[in-house]
Amino acid sequence: MFAKLLAAGEKAKREETVYSRSVQATSQAFNVDGTLLHTHTHAFERPPPIPIQRPPAPDKPSTSTLPIPPNPPTDTLPEKTVPPEEPLPPLFQDFEAKKVSIVDILFKQNTADGLGAPCPCGVAGATRTTMCRECWNYSAACTSCFVKSHVHAPTHWADVWSPDRGFFLRHDISALPGSPGIYLGHGGSPCPNVALGFVPQETFTIVDTNGIHSTKVQFCSCGIGDRAEQLLNARLFPGTFRRPRLAFTFAMLHDYHIHHLTSALPAYDYIAALRHLTDGFFFRDAANPYDQFRDVFKMWRILEAEMRAGQLHGIDRFFPRRPPGNLAVMCPVCIEFGVNTTHDEAAISDPSLRRLLFTADGNFQANHYLKTMEPKLISFYRGRAFFPSDPQYRVFAHRIKKDGQGSEQKTTCSYLNAINKQEKKKFVGTDISGILNIQCSHVFVVSTVDLQYGERFLNTDYAWHHAFLQRGLPTLEEMENLTGLFSYDIGCSYRVHALSRFLSRDELRDVADLVAKFEYCVPLVHVSNHKDNCLYLYSSAYRTGAGHFHGEQAEQVWPYSNQFGGQGRQMCNGNRQDLYIDLFNYWNFMKVVLLPAQLYNDLIRTAALKDEKLKVFISHCQSYSDKVPEWNKESREARTVRHKEVCCVYRHTPSKVPSQRRIYQALVDKAEGKGSLVAEEVSDEDDSMLEDSDNDEPRPPSPITLSPKHPKAVPLLLKHSISARDLQQKIMCTHAAYLQHETPTLLTKLKDLRSALNTTLTRLRTVQAQVTPQVAEDIEDINPEIENNTPEELPLFLPSHYTPADRVAKGLVALGTLELQMLEGAAYDNLARLRTVVRLLGAMGSDSKKNDYGQARHTRAKADLINANIKFETCMAQYNATRRAMISLGLPETDPTFKKMDRNSTRRKATTENRAPGDTYQTDGLLWTGDAIDSSNRLTHRPLVNNQHTSTAEAVGTQSSQPRKRKNKAKDKGEEPTSKKSRTGSPVATPLGADPVPASADGEASKDQHGWLWDIKSSSRDVSDKDVDAFLEEGNRVQWFRAEADVIRWQEEWERKLIEFLRTIRHYDKMADVWESLATSADSSPGKAAVAMKTSKRYLELSRRCEDVFRQAGYVYRHPHSSPRMADMTPAASTQQGIDTAADGGNNRAGDSPPTPYGGDHDLPGPAGGHTVLEDDTVIPFIQTARSNLNLTINNAIHPPPSSSS
Structure with missing residues (x-):
């Protein structure tokens, strides 16, 4: 038996070796003198099977030289257990059950019922031979019936049954008997000025979403327009305007544009896919219109941009401050005087409500290869969008570099900044090393410039100047109370001579007064790569009026735009700029539409966090009640330098930190009851x-x-x-x-x-x-x-x-x-x-x-x-x-x-460590706060009831947006998280002063959170080392000031979100009014009026949705005057609202009860029906009242009234 198994195994092995060397059959087709020839490479034939070597009979001597081993005992053979297969999900189980019938139906599509029977048209000799797979419920008919039924769909493929071959052959409509063509100008009928029976002879290529058609087109001879105009009226975009022989359908251009923006589909791949749709086997035989398609799409893209921006309607007269011909999609939230900002808001002196927020960042993935033979195609936008005028920008960059003013001062604070560590060799072979974006705090791209051999200040200066012009410069009166915050990863170095550079250069001097209003910060993630001093000098977490402006917004667009880096670097620079302008416009457009949902989530989050942080701060005031009044006298803005280190209330004094050994020994003595700590x-x-x-x-x-x-x-x-x-x-x-x-x-x-x-x-x-x-x-x-x-x-x-x-x-x-x-x-x-x-x-x-x-x-x-x-x-x-x-x-x-x-109760943020990204979302544990605050279970997103079916992560990345961290399932279940380190038992060290909590018995540290343990008062006893005692005391002081900063920053952010909601609604209303005016203007054609009115209703619907989610957050915005446009909602829009409402399970617009108002701010002035009513002239007093209440609460926590108990 064993010999049989061995022989069979050898046979299978030999057969597998022979089969692996075989060559699959392939074929190629060549068209020689009109004859299609095929060449075949046949596969090697398998050799005959090798006969099995059977063992000889027992009475005959064995001829095999291999000894036959004895059969091993059966009880020694290892048993192989095959694990049972996991059951399929119900969907795939149903698929397996239906697979046979599905396959039968798929095969049935390759034939048709009634083939060869007389056609229902009744024409003598007409038989049913032709099918259309693109028309629904189409029955086989004769070719004449196919042509008549496809007068208005001439690009559908005709599948003609071939009795000789026994299968369908695909034909263009012009290849059917009689050579019918596509007639332009008369609704699909032949032109009456053309002789009866005339057959068009010119071959014309039409590219549609279903493939590339080599067909015949008959132009009209009635003088209704030249050939290009006739094609455009037929929704065909010509490849050239001088005797065109190629055209692309509007549907195909729109289809590619959407796929291109959403999935980064290159034009080359799209055309390749169309060739496969034309002929799934001999796809190389199909025409390749790739070169013409690139040019046509460049023209199509600029037309869509001008129509969307309203430039073809003359929209500039409604926005005189914006640059003429502006094609950029603007942020609805940022301050824009005369559009979304009232006079009362313009007079606010509070820096958190009148602050312009910008971020800057470079991206070297968007570079451009240097080529010797490149077409000199300029951008069709010509400086009317994010990129400034390229000729003027190049002259500026060349002059600054020639004058020697482009050299930057080296900064010593960062080992990963964009100046010191740039290697010139990585830019070899490129004439443009990347791009630099200026964005607002709501992640809208505002301006973009090309970089030459790295990121230099001159590039940032010009981009920032262009960003100011995009919004329009404010007047002197508007600028009086205006402030700004500019976040840049090298902001600590950029700020040194920023104002002097703007004042000294003619191209930039017109915005110098506005630049003087700005302060500078470093993004919260990037600042960790700088020296520690930069954190306390340039972190927005410790800057008055900054709110929760983390400054990393400029990074959020790069994952999207980097998908197009490989395409852009191969284009000529004009096409490359058009590409990125189109991408950034689509990015901004998506945010305009999805902005209400994100603002809702931001407002809910900030309301929860400001209340939570206030509770934590009050608990710290109670814990350190004997020290807080003295601490409160210190300045929050003061920054002093001692021994080259910045000292402030938010930082441990570096010179006072004892050595590691002294702290360790002192705490050992304290823990073991030595010195004066008998009870501990x-x-x-x-x-x-x-x-x-x-x-x-x-x-x-x-x-x-x-x-x-x-x-x-x-x-x-x-x-x-x-x-x-x-x-x-x-x-x-x-x-x-x-x-x-x-x-x-x-x-x-x-x-x-x-x-x-x-x-x-x-x-x-x-x-x-x-x-x-x-x-x-x-x-x-x-x-x-x-x-x-x-x-x-x-x-x-x-x-x-x-x-x-x-x-x-x-x-x-x-x-x-x-x-x-x-x-x-x-x-x-x-x-x-x-x-x-x-x-x-x-x-x-x-x-x-x-x-x-x-x-x-x-x-x-x-x-x-x-x-x-x-x-x-x-x-x-x-x-x-x-x-x-x-x-x-x-x-x-x-x-x-x-x-x-539990372990979470003992967590505490490290006071000796610098602030880390995400610290503001981490709250001290119960051991330290003395209150039931668990930030890990915080509800940051309330269920949103509106018509926008989108996830919050895809909505809008505004300054409060944070991608939700991966869930820790063990933590959610109340279990301890496990890791490789915890299983091996290797201890993990914790930085000095981190007050850590071991997550396992072997010493692995958990994330820094404070517990309520640290709020339970105990008798104050001296530590064995006075320096250590002072060090720990200073840690309490730093903790208190950081808690206070968290309270104020989130209060500022909450106030800003209220204003931003109102600005957004005003922007939508303004755009709806403008487009309605454009629709009713005297010079608007019916088509222009229809487009303008449709756009107006869309903005009106955005305004309604924004007001709706604002109401769900507990607030009602009362317009200065009722708008009659709300009554002009189209029946289609109302019907769609009903559909969306039913899909969402109903909302308060349909008569349901409104959501429960959130937070504790609804007892402030203006509640009505459970909601706080805000108007243009009451929103500022409402915010000021909330700020006064907060200041009173903080003051009472610092100086408790004599009658109140802690």
Whole structure:
């Protein structure tokens, strides 16, 4: 049997080898003198199968030289278990069940019913031979019927049945019998001025969405226009305007434009796809109109841009401040005087509401290759969009470089900036190294310039100048209270001579006064690559009036535009600029349409965060109530330099930070009860966590002989009970660590701890026998096996062990009251020790990271971290056990002081570390805030009820938009997240002062969040090192100032979002009015009027949707005067609204109850029907009232009124 298997395997292997060397059959077709010739390369034929070598009969000698091994015993063969296949989803199960019938239907499409039968038209000899696969429910008919039925669809393919071949052949309509053509000018009928029976002879190529047609076209001879005009009237765009022989359908051009913008489909690939649609096999035989298509699409694109921008309607007269002929899609939210900003808003002195926000960033993926033979095609936009006029820009760049003014000052603050580390060799072979964008805070592209050999200040200056001109320069009166914030990844260096550069150059001087109004910052992600000083000088997080302007908006467009980098770098520069203008216009257009949904999410998020941050700040004021009034006297704006380091209230003074070793040693002393911290000891040598106040009195001998009336009998009982409970928790935590690491040291420690627990229990039982003899029977029922092996599982039989009824029955009520008081003190001690141990872990991790190199040091550091984590787990377990006992004795589970402790509760942001991206979304844990704030479960997006079926991530990336971080499923379920490091047991060091929380027993640190632990007050005791004490005290001060900054920044952001909602509605209303005026103007043709009116209604619908989501957020915008346009909603629009409403499950427009108003700001002036009504003249007072209320709340938190309690 084994020989048969071996031979069969050899045969299969040989056959597989032969088959793998075979060549698949291929074919090619050539057209020679009108004859189609085919060449074939045949596959190698398989050799005949090799006969199986059968073993000889037993009575004959074997001729095989290979010995036949004996059959192995069956019980030694490994059993191969095939895992069961996972079941398919229901959809694919149904597909498998229907697959046979689906295949039959697909094959049926290659034939038709009634082929060869007489045609229903009744013409003699006419048979049903022709099918149209593009018309629905088309039955086979004769060719004449096909031509008649396709007068208005001449580009449908005709599938003609060939009886000889037995299948359908595809034909263009002109290839049918009689050579019918496409007639222009008379609705598909032949021109009456053409002789009857005339057959067009000119071959014409028409490119449609279904392929490339070589057909025949008959032009009209009635003088209705030249050939190009006749083609355009037939919705065909000619390839040339001088005797065209090629045209593209409007549908095809529009189809490609949409695919190109949404999926970065290149023109070459689109034409290749059309050739495949023409002939799926011999696709190379189809015509290739790629070159003509590029030129036609360039013209089509500029026409669409001019129609969309209203330039063909004369829209410039309604926007005199914008540059003439402007083709850029503008941001509806940004300040634009005369469009979306009222006079009251123009007079606001608050910098957060009158601030222009710009970002700048370069992208070297959008470069351009240097070519020797390149067509000199200019951009059709000619400086009327994002790119300035290219000839003027090149002259400016060349002159600045020639005069020697283009050299930039080197900056020393960043190792990844765009100046110092630019390698010129990476720009070899390019004449344009990339582009630089200026964008607003709502991620709308405002201006773009080309870069030459890197990113220089002259490029940024010109781009910024062009951005100002796009909106129109404000008047002197409007500029009086105007401010600005400019975010740039090298803003710290750019700002130094920015104003002087604008003043010294003629091309830029007209905006110099506006530039003088701007401050500069570095984006929050980029600033982490700068020196630490830049964070406190140029971070928007610590800048008044900045709100939550993170400055990284300029980066968000690059993932979209980078898809087109490979196409743009191969084009001539004019076509390349047209490409990027078209992309950025589409990007801006998408945001204009989807802006209401994003503004809603931003407003809801900011309202939630400003309230949350205020609660955190108030908790810090209560925790540091004795220090806050003095801290409040310090200036938030002051920045001083000491020893080349910037000092401010938001930063630890670098010179005051003690060494790692001093902090570590001081915290070890504090944790182990040395120095003056007796109550916070975490010592392995002394397991008693609470000593008598009289330390010089010796411990009573064992056994203890005290009467129940002895003055120290009850306190001694409670003292031993607390010691026993703490030891039990310590043993459990040590045992858990031993199961993970299995080290001999932990095993020895576990035995010693159980021995100490037995001693403590013996003392406890002795005192219990005298103080509470009524529990003796319960003690006697203890299982001896548990008592000897796992004493940590034994009950202590204290009042907290029993139910209230049992305590009454056993007479333990009075003792329970005393136990509760003792446990309360023990809980405070547990919290104090836990804070110490958390800081100890921070110092140990940081010290280990910097100094523990090499195997020996690393091994010792790992052991230390394991022990420190056991201390952490023990302290947390001891507190929770004490809390459970207190709850058993009557403490409410919802007690605001003693809450359940977990790892999240001990998290705290590092005060010694610089602010990191995303810190504003991380809130201190319960241990530190003393309130039930859990930022991980914050509802940042309320369900949005509107007609915009889109995800919030795709909506609009405004300054509050943050992509939602990946969910941690383990964290969401309340489990601890696992990682490779936690499984291997390698400790992860934590930076100094990070106050970390180990996420696992081996020391892996979690994300920085503060817990409520740090808000529980305890007795203030000196640390063993005064410098360390000052260092920790300064950490509290920095934490308080950063919390205050978070409150104010989110309040500013909330105020800005309210104004932005109103500006957006005003912009939509303005555009609706303008387009309606264009539709009714005297010089508008019917077609122009229809386009203008349709655009007006679209903007009107955008305004209505924006007001609708604003209402869902709890606000109502009351227009200065009722607009009659709302009553002019077209029936189609109203019907579509009903469809969308039904799809969304209804909304308040259909009579449903409005959403519940959000947040606590609806008690401010102006509520009506649960919503706050805002008007143009009341929105500013409303915001000012909210700001006054916030300032009053902050002041009361800093200086509590005498009558109020903390």
